[in-house]
Amino acid sequence: MPTPLKAFACGARDTLPMLLGALPFGIIFGTLAIASGLSMPATLLMSALVFAGSAQFIAVSLVASGAGLLVILVTTLIVNLRHMLYSASMLPYVRDLPQRWKVPLAFWLTDETFAVVHRHYLDASAPTEHKHWYFLGSCIAMYSNWFACTLIGALLGSSLPGMAGWGLDFAMVATFIGIVVPLLRTRPMLLSAVVAGAVALAAHALPYKLGLMLAALAGVCAGVLAERWGAESGKLTGGVDEPV
Amino acid sequence: MSLFEIALIGGMALITFGIRYGLFAVGHRVRFNPLVSRALTYVPVAVLTAIIVPAMLMPGDGGMQLSWHNAYLVGGLAAIVIAALSRNLLATIFGSMLLFFLWRWLLA
Known part of the structure; x- marks a missing residue:
């Protein structure tokens, strides 16, 4: 019989390939944010509180181009609307959980965690107990990875101040192309x-x-x-x- | 942190959490209008392409740069080819960035 801890560990383990994919993305975000003029605390806080890769990338590129606050917030709304589809798909599995579970699971619901966890909920051969612990394991793995990568990138960005002129913004273009073309x-x-x-x-x-x-x-x-x-x-x- | 940064991060955090948590908070089974859910599936492609294309063809907020001197265009085209062939995100990012930096270095 699986324990909550085991389910948690399985969720984190199954998210491992996603962590590798997010690794360069997070580091590049950190360097790009600093190069765009965001302060170190703001860069880290954005990864800690917003936790939405594409939206964060777009936001810092908009900051760099001098866009206003309202424009950035509306763009964030549009770019993140897809998460509503994810939460609608997850709802049947989480709606009987107490709010103290629903709030953090919703906060940590990303593209990657959705892909891994939704598959697990559909998998009839997986044990039915403690699936929310599996969900949580995936969340914590993604979140800690994203924050650590942002920190590394931000430190790189601030120790090499010339980076703004390197054309690192191309990394964002390349990343988005890598996401869009397979779709x-x-x-x-x-x-x-x-x-x-x-x-x-x-x-x-x-x-x-x-x-x-x-x-x-x-x-x-x-x-x-x-x-x-x-x-x-x-x-x-x-x-x-x-x-x- | 500046006031702008606080408003930026606070606003983005509230919007993102609101989108993710809204349906969980209501808690009933939700059935989207089929048109709405179809439309939502096109949002990532439409938004990201709308960012990619001007970034490749009009880098640095200048005018149109349809020339092989434009490293963003050359690197972006390389990324499209790599992504179409490999369907691998890491290969796309690293392969096209390598070409991008090489191209800039060769033109410099």
């Missing part, structure tokens, strides 16, 4: 990306980074419309399975 497996996804990219270029001169919002909205609409249109014409069933 472009259906025609609607591809169209969504093409439309978002084109609108972002065309609307780049708009103030307050409005071009980014406009492009994201256009991309989402293009994807949904393409999916519907494809489903209606019978070429695509649901638009999710057919590879390009």
Whole structure:
């Protein structure tokens, strides 16, 4: 019979591959944040309190480009909206837990932990007890890794002040490409990306980074419309399975 | 820490936690309108592409730089190729960054 501690350790162990993926991401975030003009405490506090990689990356690049607070917060909202899908998927498994469990598990719900833990909840061969401890193990592994990597990156960034001119912001571009390209497996996804990219270029001169919002909205609409249109014409069933 | 940093981090933390915790707090089974949940699946691709494309083609807030002197464009194209072939995040990041820095060094 598994103990809570064992379930916790299993959750942390199964998250290990995700930790490796987040490692460079966290270090680069730390250096980039310092290079963008964020102070050391603010950089660390952002990783400790926000704990959302893509949103943090985008926020520091917006800070560097002189964007206002409201723009950054609205962008954070849009970029993190996907987490609502995750919490909706996890809800059946956590809704009977007390709030003292729900609050921390929600705070630590990231893309990586969702991927690992949701699979575990669906796995009929896994023991049914203490699955929330497994969830917690995955969370703590991701969180401590993210904070440690941010710290390393921030220390690197502040000991090498010339780093701002190194073009490290390319690391963000490379990371985002590495995330997006594998997702472009259906025609609607591809169209969504093409439309978002084109609108972002065309609307780049708009103030307050409005071009980014406009492009994201256009991309989402293009994807949904393409999916519907494809489903209606019978070429695509649901638009999710057919590879390009 | 400046006031701006406090507002930035406080605001981002509240928004992110609100999104993650909202449904847990309500606690009932939630069924999204299918249109909404379909739309949400396109958000990451649309937002990230809207950041990537101008960063590759208009680096440093200048105008369009459609030239092989633009290391962001060359490195970004390399990243797209590596990602499409390998579907591996680490290979994409390290491979394209290597080319990016090499390119800048060669052009300098």
